[in-house]
Amino acid sequence: MLKAELRKKYMQKRKALSSDEAFVLSGKIFENFITSFTPAESEKVHVFIPIPERKEIDTWIFIHYFLKQNIRVFVPKIVEDRLISIEIFADTVFEVNSWGISEPVSDTDSGEYDFQYVITPLLYCDHKGNRVGYGKGFYDRLFQIIPDHTKKIGVNYFDPDEAIGDVWENDIPLDYLVTPAKVLSFLSGLE
Template identity: 80%
Template sequence: MLKAELRKKYTQKRKALSPDEAFLLSGKIFENFIRHFNPQEGEKVHVFIPIPARKEIDTQIFIQYFLKRNIRVYVPKIVGDKLISIEIFEETVFETNSWGISEPVSNEDSGENNFQYVITPLLYCDRKGNRVGYGKGFYDGLFQNISAEAKKIGVNYFDPEEYVDDVWEKDIPVDYLVTPTEVLSFLSGWE
């Protein structure tokens, strides 16, 4: 299917989830992530902050877990037309931007690009790791500038069914997809 069709289909499927269903599925995604990847103290994780109005996966569960275990947490912030990475702490002050995203007040880019994990928002991901997001390309830009060792991990309520037919040259797939039921790898020689 084309990205536009997938974007529409999975936006509708997400909207159909009740708040309780979204919360429960987010918890299962979190459990699968922790069980499979088991991040350790001192490791660096870049993780998006969800947009509640869009029923994105509740990554606040992830963020609280990481902060309590001294796993370094970085979140994205759009400044101008660029996505920067800001390290956050328990005391970080947040504000809601015009898109309804809670983000740090600070505009100070950490300059960090050596993450162990980059937890990536998406509307859909196929069985090749091709992502369908909101179409702005911010994460393709981020992926171009991070360490090759970083694990790019998509999280989604839904398992892949259709393939993305209109993958572009500059589209960068994720390495893994975590759903409520499984963890898929798109890397050869997956453990």
């Protein structure tokens, strides 16, 4: 199936979830993440801020946990049509942008790219780690500049079902996918 079709299909599947279902599933995804990955104090995690209207995974659960564990947290912000990474703290001030995304007020790019983990938004991911996002390419560009050791981890309510038919040359696959039911590794081909 083509990305545009998958994007539409999985946006509809997400919309069909109740807020309570999305909250419970987000909690299960977080539990599976923590069970499989163990970010340590002072490690750096890049994690997206969810858009509640799009029923994205509630990554605030992750962020609060990381901050409490003294794990360094970086979030994306789009400035002049490019994604920058801003380090946040418990007292960071946020505002909602024109896309409905809560972002830090600051536009100061941390300049940091040596993350241990990048928790990645997506609408769909296939059995090879190829993902369908919103089509802007921000994360593919981020993946090009982070080190090879960084774990690229997608989070999704849904398990892979079908192949993406139009994977492009610049598309960079995920290393892992965390769902409410399991964690898939695309590095070894094992679940």
